Amino acid sequence: MKIRLYNSKTKKKELFVPIDSNKVTMYVCGITAYSFPHIGNARGPVVFDVLAKLLRREYELTYVRNITDLDDKIYEAAQKEDVKISEITQRYTKIYQEDMTTLGVEEPDLEPLATQHIQEMIEMVTVLTDKGHAYENQGHVFFNIDTFPDYGFLSNRTEEEQISGARVQPSEIKKNQRDFVLWKPSSGDIPGWDSPWGFGRPGWHLECSAMAKKYLGETLDIHGGGSDLLFPHHENECAQSICSHSGQPLANYWVHNGMIDFDNVKMSKSEGNLLLIRDLLQKVRPEVIRIAFLTTHYRKPINWNDALIGDSEKKLDRLYGSIRKLGQILPGDPSQDVINAISDDLNTPKALSELFALVKSINNAKTDKEAKDLGSVLIGSANLLGLMNQDAEKWFDSDADVDGVLIEQMLKDREAARLNKDFEKADEIRKKIESLGVSIEDAPEGPLWKKL
RNA sequence: GGCAAGGUGGCAGAGUGGUUAUGCAGCGGCCUGCAAAGCCGUGGACGUCGGUUCGAUUCCGAUCCUUGCCUCCA
Numbered sequence: 001m002k003i004r005l006y007n008s009k010t011k012k013k014e015l016f017v018p019i020d021s022n023k024v025t026m027y028v029c030g031i032t033a034y035s036f037p038h039i040g041n042a043r044g045p046v047v048f049d050v051l052a053k054l055l056r057r058e059y060e061l062t063y064v065r066n067i068t069d070l071d072d073k074i075y076e077a078a079q080k081e082d083v084k085i086s087e088i089t090q091r092y093t094k095i096y097q098e099d100m101t102t103l104g105v106e107e108p109d110l111e112p113l114a115t116q117h118i119q120e121m122i123e124m125v126t127v128l129t130d131k132g133h134a135y136e137n138q139g140h141v142f143f144n145i146d147t148f149p150d151y152g153f154l155s156n157r158t159e160e161e162q163i164s165g166a167r168v169q170p171s172e173i174k175k176n177q178r179d180f181v182l183w184k185p186s187s188g189d190i191p192g193w194d195s196p197w198g199f200g201r202p203g204w205h206l207e208c209s210a211m212a213k214k215y216l217g218e219t220l221d222i223h224g225g226g227s228d229l230l231f232p233h234h235e236n237e238c239a240q241s242i243c244s245h246s247g248q249p250l251a252n253y254w255v256h257n258g259m260i261d262f263d264n265v266k267m268s269k270s271e272g273n274l275l276l277i278r279d280l281l282q283k284v285r286p287e288v289i290r291i292a293f294l295t296t297h298y299r300k301p302i303n304w305n306d307a308l309i310g311d312s313e314k315k316l317d318r319l320y321g322s323i324r325k326l327g328q329i330l331p332g333d334p335s336q337d338v339i340n341a342i343s344d345d346l347n348t349p350k351a352l353s354e355l356f357a358l359v360k361s362i363n364n365a366k367t368d369k370e371a372k373d374l375g376s377v378l379i380g381s382a383n384l385l386g387l388m389n390q391d392a393e394k395w396f397d398s399d400a401d402v403d404g405v406l407i408e409q410m411l412k413d414r415e416a417a418r419l420n421k422d423f424e425k426a427d428e429i430r431k432k433i434e435s436l437g438v439s440i441e442d443a444p445e446g447p448l449w450k451k452l
Numbered sequence: 453g454g455c456a457a458g459g460u461g462g463c464a465g466a467g468u469g470g471u472u473a474u475g476c477a478g479c480g481g482c483c484u485g486c487a488a489a490g491c492c493g494u495g496g497a498c499g500u501c502g503g504u505u506c507g508a509u510u511c512c513g514a515u516c517c518u519u520g521c522c523u524c525c526a
């Protein structure tokens with residue numbers, strides 16, 4: 001199986017060749033645990049979940065996704081509520097993990113916390129200062145950009161470009177205004193740790209470099225994250241890691257997922273248009289969110305709206321509808337067409353179209369056995385995308401806030417009327433049932449119903 | 453201003469140098485007591501202007517538009 005991935009570093013789709021032909025290492029930037037996760041926080045995990053599933057078919061994968069529990073936004077949240085910092089981080093980490101599970105995202109192999117790797121970070125800063133790549137000034141330690149001529153290679157920015165239009169506040173204590181902070185002093189209520197540069201805390205980018213090295217080694221096969229992290233976060237990670245190592249790259253393949261928009265504007269805190277996963281799940285089933293993500297290629301923005309949700313529900317209706325009358329079916333080997341689509345830079349829209357090709361084959365099958373065999377392939381293929389993990393019946397019945405017993409009774413009455421050819425009465429009952437938000441489907445085996 | 457991505461039929465969204473994407477919606481038919489689901493068929497597209505080519509939505513150039521990023525704020 002040949003996997004091709006778009007590499008942000010080279011801006012090209014490349015054949016994926018891991019360092020070790022049997023093992024793959026993948027590090028994905030997770031969330032900062034300071035508030036409820038929004039759907040933008042979920043897209044990356046879903047995308048990399050599909051990639052992980054694909055890689056695990058072929059390789060022994062070690063997938064690390066960190067949790068940032070050390071950040072000024074967290075301290076602000078704790079102060080606001082007047083609670084301990086750990087209460088904030090633990091609360092929102094738990095909610096995040098629950099939401100991811102709900103969306104069918106498999107747990108990564110490791111989910112390390114920044115606060116448990118302070119020592120590793122201090123060691124990395126020490127190496128950088130020893131090597132002359134970093135300098136201390138008034139309790140701060142800065143990375144010295146001028147010692148790393150390749151700075152900007154990942155995000156493709158030259159020095160001039162980085163300066164022009166930069167929003168950075170000039171600082172007296174930096175040698176070069178592009179230098180970024182590795183360590184900064186803490187005081188008052190802000191947490192800190194003892195270090196060679198005094199009581200303080202690490203800069204934002206350091207944790208990923210330190211934890212990636214600890215768990216996966218100096219050079220990763222794949223480093224992932226949201227496209228908004230490309231600069232400066234990943235650029236700075238590269239600078240720190242490469243300079244603290246012996247010049248080895250931090251990662252061979254950089255994979256970035258696109259953002260989520262509302263009305264074509266990026267969802268962000270400053271826009272005030274955050275859609276929380278929790279709120280969305282009040283009215284939309286998790287699998288709908290999942291397939292909505294996979295409808296668009298991972299590198300493109302998704303414009304989130306009600307039409308997308310409606311379309312996604314109908315897609316699942318069609319997928320599950322094809323196997324609904326086939327009884328119990330176990331997942332089989334995925335279709336090669338689906339594997340090929342996902343292997344081509346995670347072309348999930350193409351993969352979905354292959355799923356629908358299978359649906360068509362099932363609906364056209366001449367025999368029950370043929371249909372069941374194809375259904376087995378369909379489920380196995382969908383599972384690779386994290387879809388169709390429940391019984392079809394469950395999909396059509398689930399969270400229908402209707403009285404199932406009542407519906408069944410009404411259906412019996414209608415069947416009786418139909419047997420008597422009293423179609424007027426039968427239609428009357430159907431109208432009643434439909435007014436309850438349920439549609440009927442008369443199958444040879446008897447009537448089926450689903451929530452509208 | 454710089455860097456990057458993108459502009460595809462009513463909507464969403466892949467892909468391709470010449471042949472059906474796919475899903476929803478539309479239209480015609482089949483099936484059905486009628487529906488629903490399903491099946492068969494069908495219309496409709498590649499921002500604009502040039503160039504390369506026998507032929508471009510697909511390659512090249514220009515242009516317009518959209519979106520994202522541009523450090524101690526993700």
